[in-house]
Amino acid sequence: MERHPKHLPADERRLATVESVIELAAAQNPSEITTAAIASHMRVTQGALFRHFLNKEAIWQAAMEWVAERLLARVDRAAAGIESPLAALEAMFMSHVEFVVEHPGVPRMMFGELQRAEPTPAKRMVQTLIQRYGVRLHRLLEQGKACGELSSGLDVEAAATLFVGTIQGLVMQSMLAGEVGRIRRDAPRVFAIYERGLRSTQ
Numbered sequence: 001m002e003r004h005p006k007h008l009p010a011d012e013r014r015l016a017t018v019e020s021v022i023e024l025a026a027a028q029n030p031s032e033i034t035t036a037a038i039a040s041h042m043r044v045t046q047g048a049l050f051r052h053f054l055n056k057e058a059i060w061q062a063a064m065e066w067v068a069e070r071l072l073a074r075v076d077r078a079a080a081g082i083e084s085p086l087a088a089l090e091a092m093f094m095s096h097v098e099f100v101v102e103h104p105g106v107p108r109m110m111f112g113e114l115q116r117a118e119p120t121p122a123k124r125m126v127q128t129l130i131q132r133y134g135v136r137l138h139r140l141l142e143q144g145k146a147c148g149e150l151s152s153g154l155d156v157e158a159a160a161t162l163f164v165g166t167i168q169g170l171v172m173q174s175m176l177a178g179e180v181g182r183i184r185r186d187a188p189r190v191f192a193i194y195e196r197g198l199r200s201t202q
Helices: 010-025 035-042 046-050 056-079 085-102 105-114 121-146 156-177 182-198
Strands: none
Touching (some): 010 035, 010 056, 035 046, 035 056, 056 085, 056 121, 085 105, 085 121, 085 156, 085 182, 105 121, 121 156, 156 182
């Protein structure tokens, strides 16, 4: 039987709070989500939230840590055991797309944090996530060049930037269309174009 949020242990309460924020972000502007709204969504008091988080910034930081941990673990699992670097990149791409479809509040929160002028803990966490993601992409792209699967003259830095930027573009288009699921439909065709630009011409 599912336990009521009021009766959750501390770690589970923190996780439930983060998941509530991400659910709320899928339906409204993340910057307008208040601690009162989070508490109401969880059916607890604001005081209950602040027994586990110092303030709203701490909740946002925890949410971004949740995103970083789960997204990186997911793309790592997708690429694990795939010998072809290009096939591993495709698996990462599609896995990332599925993560967005399942958690549409995540990109809204990430875009919101990156637009903030001040260096908040949550914004730093997003920047760290992007950096760690980039390391994975660079490694696969270099492996692709080394084995001859990708063009020897490939600009790895630009290719990694384009990989992330392509996903961001798909996300933005789906958000503008008000149809998150369209990213799943468009992703294979878009990746096919990206792939053609990477392949070795030899």
